[in-house]
Amino acid sequence: MKILSFDIEEWFHLLDLDATKTEADWEKYPKRIHENMDRIMAVLDNNGQKATFFCLGWVARKYPEVIRDIVDRGHEIATHSDLHQLAYTQDRKAFENDLSTSIQSLEDCSGQKIRAYRAPGFSLKKENKWVFEVLQKNGIEIDCSVFPAKRAHGGFEEFGLAQPCWVESDGIRLKEFPINLHSQFGQNLIFSGGGYFRLFPQSLLHSLFAKSDYVMTYFHPRDFDAKQPMIPELSTIRKFKSYYGLKGCMSKLEHIIREFELIDLKTADEQVNWETAKVVQLD
Structure with missing residues (x-):
């Protein structure tokens, strides 16, 4: 099972900046979402x-034509929050307001029921596992936010499972499609999106995809935009992580699509035998 997914946000929605920037600040940046999409x-x-x-709810309000084009081409819409804030920086009320606003904006624009969610930066931790309750309360059936390894933003190392499963917490049960892991030399490699996908050579990516029974990809429009401006206030390390490998990323994606059978989340959900799926108990 290899799932193809994209996180739809603008090129400047970098987590190192989002905590200090507002929607008014975003207006100062050039818009690149249309050519990238x-x-x-x-x-x-x-x-x-x-x-x-x-998709961000903000995108649905700012660029409704982007969401409608995705739908018109037969793809599935899910939510990536409203304003791209790290979930663990929000209290329960702020998170729920952001989530419900995103769902309403995306459903109004797309005409689709929003069934799935992915937190910005995979920012679910053991400390904010209450997120699963809020997701279910707001009609979300599938979460794709768990990054079962260490990570700069988020990381749920204690989760202990990198395959489709049930999550049970405080009396609720939710389907989870976490990020896949590949163990190499005692380290967990996450190769299926972001900086790792841009960093690794195509031959290595092909080998890792071929060896993996389960892959959850996560690409962003900016991953394929070699001409995007450099944001000067980023640290040197973050500049490297955000800008390295942009030029060759699209050819890698094309290779993966041609060489492997990729499916959307809806199809993956239908293929999982949920009666026998493992359960991760977080209580």
Whole structure:
């Protein structure tokens, strides 16, 4: 099972900046989402490939034509929050307000029921596991936020499972599609999106995809935009992580689509035998 998904946000929605920037600040940056989405859609159309798009509610309000185009091409819409804030920086009320606003904006724009959620930066931890309760309360059936390893933003190392499963916490039960892991030399490699996908050579990516029974990809429009501006206030390390490998990333994506059978989240959900799926108890 190899799932193709994209997190739809603007090129400047970098987590190192989002804590200090407001929507008014975002207006100062040039807009690149249309050309970046056109680039992604061309590859998907040319290969007859479907995907799931985790979108910001902000995108639905600011650029409703982007959401409608995704729907018109037969893809699935899910939520990636409203304003791209790390979940563990929000209290329960702020998180729920952000979530419900995103769901309403995306449903109004797309005409689809929003069933799935992915937190910005995979920012679920043991400390904010109450998020699962809020998700279910707001009609979310599937979460894709668990990063079962150490990570700069978030990381739920105690989760202990990197495959589709049930999450049980405080009396609720939710389907979970976590990020996949590959163990190498005692380290967990997460190769299926972001900086790791851009950093690793295509031959290594092919090998890792081939060896993995379960893969959850997570790409962003900015991953394929080699001409995006450099944000000067980023640290040197963050600049490297955010800008390295942009030029060759699209060819890697095309290779993966051609060489492997990729499916959207809806199809993956239908393929899982949920009666026998493992349960992660967080109480």
